[in-house]
Amino acid sequence: MSHHLKVFINGRIITMEPGRPDASAMAVAAGRFLAVGTDEQLRPLVQAGAEVVDLGGRTVTPGFIEPHSHISYYAYQQLQVNCSPAASQNIDEIKDRIRKRAGETEPGAWIQGYGYDDTLIEDHRHLNRSDLDEAAPDRPVFIHHISGHLYYANSAALKIGGLTADTPQPEGGEIHKDESGRPSGLLLEPAAAAPIVHRMPQPSPEMYKAAMEKAVDHYHQAGITSCHDAAIGFANLGPDLIQLYRELEAEGRLTVRVYMTILEPFYARIIELGLGPGFGSEHLKLGSVKLFQDGSIQGLTAALRKPYHNRPDYFGDLIMPQENLDAVVEKYVGLGFQMAIHANGDRAIESILLAMERADRIHPGRRDLRHMIIHCQTASDDQIRRMKELGIIPNYFVNHVYYWGDRHESLFLGPQRARRIDPLKSTLDMGLRFVLHSDLPVTPVDPIFSMHTAVNRLTRQGAVLGPEQRIGAYEALRAYTVDAAHCSFEEDSKGSVAHGKLADFTVLSDNILTSAPERIKDIRVEATVVGGKTVFGDL
Ligand SMILES: [Zn+2]
Numbered sequence: 001m002s003h004h005l006k007v008f009i010n011g012r013i014i015t016m017e018p019g020r021p022d023a024s025a026m027a028v029a030a031g032r033f034l035a036v037g038t039d040e041q042l043r044p045l046v047q048a049g050a051e052v053v054d055l056g057g058r059t060v061t062p063g064f065i066e067p068h069s070h071i072s073y074y075a076y077q078q079l080q081v082n083c084s085p086a087a088s089q090n091i092d093e094i095k096d097r098i099r100k101r102a103g104e105t106e107p108g109a110w111i112q113g114y115g116y117d118d119t120l121i122e123d124h125r126h127l128n129r130s131d132l133d134e135a136a137p138d139r140p141v142f143i144h145h146i147s148g149h150l151y152y153a154n155s156a157a158l159k160i161g162g163l164t165a166d167t168p169q170p171e172g173g174e175i176h177k178d179e180s181g182r183p184s185g186l187l188l189e190p191a192a193a194a195p196i197v198h199r200m201p202q203p204s205p206e207m208y209k210a211a212m213e214k215a216v217d218h219y220h221q222a223g224i225t226s227c228h229d230a231a232i233g234f235a236n237l238g239p240d241l242i243q244l245y246r247e248l249e250a251e252g253r254l255t256v257r258v259y260m261t262i263l264e265p266f267y268a269r270i271i272e273l274g275l276g277p278g279f280g281s282e283h284l285k286l287g288s289v290k291l292f293q294d295g296s297i298q299g300l301t302a303a304l305r306k307p308y309h310n311r312p313d314y315f316g317d318l319i320m321p322q323e324n325l326d327a328v329v330e331k332y333v334g335l336g337f338q339m340a341i342h343a344n345g346d347r348a349i350e351s352i353l354l355a356m357e358r359a360d361r362i363h364p365g366r367r368d369l370r371h372m373i374i375h376c377q378t379a380s381d382d383q384i385r386r387m388k389e390l391g392i393i394p395n396y397f398v399n400h401v402y403y404w405g406d407r408h409e410s411l412f413l414g415p416q417r418a419r420r421i422d423p424l425k426s427t428l429d430m431g432l433r434f435v436l437h438s439d440l441p442v443t444p445v446d447p448i449f450s451m452h453t454a455v456n457r458l459t460r461q462g463a464v465l466g467p468e469q470r471i472g473a474y475e476a477l478r479a480y481t482v483d484a485a486h487c488s489f490e491e492d493s494k495g496s497v498a499h500g501k502l503a504d505f506t507v508l509s510d511n512i513l514t515s516a517p518e519r520i521k522d523i524r525v526e527a528t529v530v531g532g533k534t535v536f537g538d539l
Helices: 043-047 071-077 091-104 129-135 155-160 189-197 205-221 239-250 264-272 322-335 346-362 381-390 399-412 414-418 424-429 447-456 473-480 482-486 517-522
Strands: 006-009 012-014 025-029 032-037 051-054 059-062 064-069 111-116 141-145 150-153 174-177 183-188 224-235 257-263 284-292 339-343 372-375 393-396 505-508 525-530 533-537
Touching (some): 064 372, 064 482, 071 205, 071 224, 091 111, 129 150, 141 155, 155 189, 205 224, 205 525, 205 533, 224 525, 239 257, 257 264, 264 284, 322 339, 322 346, 339 346, 346 381, 381 393, 381 424, 399 414, 447 473, 447 517, 473 482
Parallel strands (some): 006 051, 064 224, 224 257, 284 339, 339 372
Antiparallel strands (some): 025 032, 174 183, 505 525, 525 533
């Protein structure tokens, strides 16, 4: 790290510090802010020989902190064929992509794909083994559905997994069979795919590291300087991934700061070593314990208190029985560990609150663990009030409004419940701080777009969904800066432009606080700086 002194002048610096909300100049040395003020106030440093950078009147914000996305899984996906509707309109195009990848790789090598969405592809159906056999008859092919709950395998992959007409159905999953009784290629839930997944080769560490670097780059282009890696242990990437992160850091290739959220079974092993949240460095830290208590509303796997709009007999299921969740929550609250629990439906949110209230009675006084409910899509006012009482942070996936809002209204939730998804204004009015996220690779990682959605609540079809839940740009920016820093217990070292904090900041083409709300999405990230070092753009 350089001890070289740099002074940035002529900027519009949104500090997110209530005592000094605006500044035009900042000095950076040894990776931290040394001074923040007006050009005039920092002139002595310039006269003393500091390097001067003219911001040209551009806006500076604290570096964006993305508190729930899957950066390492996204990197892993980049090694696979993109089967998402964004890349291919129909199954024939997907077959062409698979054929092309087969031509580029060794004979017999596995091909994996990601992002297939039967509801948005022109063919409106699932893939089957013969689609994939036609594209690559000589090698195993395995495609992940966008939901993370469904998979497709060709004949070679089914054979490697030992899945035949005679294979019994696994608990918690289904091997779908065709009319002849043979596996059709569609596998429901990880339990059904496990025999194949466990036999799939992993990419070499160097291949994976190169993919990670690309993913990190992508985050920097979006103005992100810190992120939570939201489910380490997913897709077979557990301790090896932590090792890989450590190597990237040692090699100076981990320029984004990562807070590692780790799936509960893996965390149990970390505890055995005497480690826990907060252990690590300024670039790589152990973070929260991750659990799931339901799935997604659009996948009809969220647990609701009232039935789905389009299925009046169906409420969705909780993942864990209440007593199991109670026990695991009590364990981690007792240890004083932060938890991040996934819940979209109000019944899953309720289940988490019941477990947390119970743990709070058993271990009174543990109020600053900053547990997060991840997505928290359908929280009621009463649930928000109880979250506040317990110090639980809603980590809202506000992009739901844009990507699924129309379908939530017409299909899954109906108009009344749809307009209240991601109730940011209600949360704000109750004085509870919240954060926002993209859940990459579920939606693109783009804090500017997520803030735009929080401010405008526009759906894909251009409707305003629940205008009463819109918030101001300042509140949206808080969610991606100061309040996100609070989620990793790092509010003293990041989240605002202030003396002594890490020099992580983002340069924007326009002022997000004074921009017309409908133009926020057009603001470009022009540069991203981590620890005083420019990691994206020219500065
Ligand atoms: Zn996620």
